[in-house]
Amino acid sequence: MHNVKDQQLFADMYQCALNTSHWISVLDQVKARMNVASVVVQVLKLGTTDLEWEARDSFSLEHSALHDKWVNNADNPRLCIESHRPLQVIRDDDVFPENCPIFRKFLKRLARAGLGKAIMLDITMPDSTLLTLVAHRHCDDTRPYDADTENFLYALAPHLTQVFTLTAQLSHVMQHQALLENVVDQMTTGMMMLDRNATVVWGNRVAKDLVHDSSGMTLHNQQLRFMNNAVHHSFRNILSQIPRQRSGLERHILVVKEEGQNAIEIMFTPYMKNGMLQYVLMYLKDVEATTFDVKEIQMLFELTPAEAHIAVAIAEGLTLTEYAEKKGVSIGTARIQLKSVFSKMSIGRQSDLVRKLWQSVSTESLIIQ
Structure with missing residues (x-):
């Protein structure tokens, strides 16, 4: 006994x-x-x-x-x-x-x-x-x-x-x-880990604050949802595309903008293990809090000063016409500069330009404040 x-x-x-x-x-x-x-x-x-x-x-x-x-x-x-x-x-x-x-x-x-x-x-x-x-x-x-x-x-x-x-x-x-959570919570970029059903598995302090303070996003039973149907559809479409990616290097960008609030730019990237999707990593950034250093962009992508200025302006939301008017140059000159930027950065669309510059500033923002 x-x-x-x-x-x-x-x-x-x-x-x-x-x-x-x-x-x-x-x-x-x-x-x-x-x-x-x-x-x-x-x-x-x-x-x-x-x-x-x-x-x-x-x-x-x-x-x-x-x-x-x-x-x-x-x-x-x-x-x-x-x-x-x-x-x-x-x-x-x-x-x-x-x-x-x-x-x-x-x-x-x-x-x-x-x-x-x-x-x-x-x-x-x-x-x-x-x-x-x-x-x-x-x-x-x-x-x-x-x-x-x-x-x-x-x-x-x-x-x-x-x-x-x-x-x-x-x-x-x-x-x-x-220790790791404390370090991650000091980052200026929001980070979240989602499963395939958009359930939030983990998130740092900045990401949780951005979602909590945004009227365009919400968490319900730990599932991330966007209040705008078109944005939510784009979000679900991104989640459906990611498992089909092979390299694990692809990036997707989504912008959430509600009236009276700063835009939130979101980058999605897969976390792969043995060729299989484990989670979707989501990086969130308050666009107004995002600052591009023209000199750093110039050095990073080997641009001329004029090319760096137009690249930053487009990434920060200006149209080509608005930039031309602001700088006092013709729209044709602005187009030529932007075309040169595309060539040097090996991209073909303005959305790719935003993605590349956003990635560069996001990487830098991983430095502890």
Whole structure:
């Protein structure tokens, strides 16, 4: 009967890797299985008294102030016990003679905390830390720890080790994820990841703010929808085209413009893996917040100053006629300049010009503010 319940307990312990608060429930079960007053799990830096991590059962948490005052401090003689094996179970009686004055004094302190003698499971971890489980009897419970209790702790040891290994690995991954999310949230470009059904899988802060503040877009049950039917149709058409792309290098541009609001320019690109579409990456940019540096555009695409100016003007929304009037040149001169821009940038349409310049500024905006 013990074996079945023990296996259930060991399995339940693995939930602690995802939910650290679950340790209370698990240690309460360990406490009941061992028929003791309290159970605590600690991680100490090997060879020191430095406590790096701790989990307690509900009784120990309730009486934590009392336990810390009389037991969990540098005066605890158990901290002087050396680990001679990577895995060992130690009873107080194995280490301290009954007439040891230091331990007899410590027993009195234990009694003030309502605790009696202990049994410990010590595991030396690969990272030079000591993972230890300490179980205490009640102060008036003088029963010795039997072979069944010792065997239970040895059976518990590999599961306890594995849970802490998984916890450390998961913590490392979560720290990196939090760091990456923090970096991405500092970008000036909105980024979203969609599945084929236009469900938003992930988005950074800028993207969420742009969608939230826009009257032309909305999220319903995490699905992205455009309020203008024509724009939404174009959006769905883009999503249907992307899975048929072979190179994964194609880009699609969509502009959302509502009265009284800045235009939002959106670029779509596929995220491919092993030649298969996994997600659609969506980059969002407030057009009014987008600035093109004429000199940088000139250098990037090897344009003349005049060509760079007309390229930026067209990308920022001016018509060819408006640009010609603004610069005081003939429409014919403007056409010749634009044709030269098309040739140098290997494009054939104004929409391609917008896409290329938008990509250049989007790439630059990935730099943290």
